[in-house]
Amino acid sequence: MTKTKETCYFATVAVGFAAFLALQQNGQAVRIGADAIGGVVSGPNGPEAGVWVIAETTDLPTKFVRIVVTDDQGRYVIPDLPKASYRVWARGYGLVDSPQAQAVPGAMLNLSAVVAPNPRAAAEYYPAGYWFSLMRVPAKGEFASTGADGNGMAPNVKSQAEWIRILKSGGCWACHQLGSKGTREIPKALGTFESSTAAWLRRLQSGQAGSQMIGTLSQLGAKRALAMFADWTDRIAAGAVPPTSRSSSARLAPGTYSIA
Numbered sequence: 001m002t003k004t005k006e007t008c009y010f011a012t013v014a015v016g017f018a019a020f021l022a023l024q025q026n027g028q029a030v031r032i033g034a035d036a037i038g039g040v041v042s043g044p045n046g047p048e049a050g051v052w053v054i055a056e057t058t059d060l061p062t063k064f065v066r067i068v069v070t071d072d073q074g075r076y077v078i079p080d081l082p083k084a085s086y087r088v089w090a091r092g093y094g095l096v097d098s099p100q101a102q103a104v105p106g107a108m109l110n111l112s113a114v115v116a117p118n119p120r121a122a123a124e125y126y127p128a129g130y131w132f133s134l135m136r137v138p139a140k141g142e143f144a145s146t147g148a149d150g151n152g153m154a155p156n157v158k159s160q161a162e163w164i165r166i167l168k169s170g171g172c173w174a175c176h177q178l179g180s181k182g183t184r185e186i187p188k189a190l191g192t193f194e195s196s197t198a199a200w201l202r203r204l205q206s207g208q209a210g211s212q213m214i215g216t217l218s219q220l221g222a223k224r225a226l227a228m229f230a231d232w233t234d235r236i237a238a239g240a241v242p243p244t245s246r247s248s249s250a251r252l253a254p255g256t257y258s259i260a
Contacts, residue, residue: 030075030076030077030108031077032077032106032108033079033106034105034106035079035080035081035082035105035106036077036078036079036080036081036105036106037055037077037078037081037086037088037103037104037105037106037107037108037109038075038076038077038078038108038109039075039076039108039109039110039111040070040073040074040075040076040110040111041053041070041074041076041090041098041110041111041112041113042074042110042111042112042113043095043112043113043114043115044115046074047070047072047073047074047075048070048074048090048092048095048113049070049071049072049073049074050069050070050072050092051069051070051090051091051092051093051095051113052067052068052069052090052091052092053067053068053069053070053076053078053088053089053090053091053111054066054067054088054089054090054091055067055078055081055086055087055088055103056086056087056088057084057085057086057087059084059085060082060084064082064084066078066080066081070090081105082105083104083105084104084105085102085103085104086102086103086104086105087100087101087102088100088101088102088103088109088111089101089111090111090112090113090114091125092113092125093122093125093126094115094116094122095113095114095115095116095122095125096114096115096116096117096121096122096124096125097114097125098111098112098113098114099112099114119241120239120241122241123241123242124181126242127179128177128178128179128180128183128184129179130179130242130243131179131180131184131236131242132178132179133179133242133243134232134235134236134240134242135178135228135229135232136228136231136232137160137163137164137167137228138153138160138163138224138228139160140159140160142160142224143157143158143159143160143163152221152222152223152224152225152227153221153224154218154219154220154221154224156219157219157220157221163220166216166219166220167220170216170219171216171219171220172213172216175209184232184233184236185233185236185237186199186200186203186233186237190202190203190206195230196229196230196231196233196234197226197227197230199230200226200229200230200233201222201226204217
């Protein structure tokens with residue numbers, strides 16, 4: 001990959017304050033240039049502050065996505081867009097994705113936010129860490145380990161803090177965003193199993209990194225770790241959701257985020 005394309009692909013995560021200068025004066029309408037798309041996002045109760053507005057296109061040599069956040073009056077400007085046709089929609093905590101609309105740079109486009117019909121639908125848009133928080137790690141009292149033939153704990157792990165270190169910075173999190181949709185659910189394509197524990201064992205054995213994942217499992221104590229993962233995905237499959245909020249504290253500061 002060339003340096004130019006690499007820069008384009010990984011792009012920039014830059015706060016686009018300049019693009020929002022037109023939005024800062026109270027009561028002022030959205031103003032845009034020929035290379036921007038702008039408008040207002042409104043919900044059932046009026047303007048939606050602090051929600052994402054996403055513009056995406058595949059018309060360019062690489063997929064291009066730019067994301068901004070609405071101001072306190074629901075206004076947004078997506079700046080510096082290459083010439084292309086864009087799919088534009090709104091996303092936010094407590095919402096589900098709004099219908100996608102087509103727009104080109106220079107267009108004004110108002111969007112209607114869609115309130116999530118239930119907590120499960122709202123939680124689908126929450127970061128992986130929220131879902132990870134539902135995992136029940138072994139209690140501190142379980143670390144008086146009796147070995148693999150007892151409570152399934154690894155004898156060399158002496159504390160809950162050490163267990164969590166292996167799970168996070170020392171092992172699983174080094175490669176995986178635990179809590180993402182791909183990790184918090186057991187894919188049907190994996191096969192049919194007699195238990196979720198068996199499904200997790202098969203999952204961890206899969207792929208070129210299978211031996212490494214089994215190694216981490218052994219560090220934790222395979223029996224107890226598999227039980228924890230199985231319990232986590234079973235409860236999520238049964239409808240468990242992380243805490244959610246549509247309060248202003250959950251909203252984002254206005255800015256511009258680019259992914260190409």
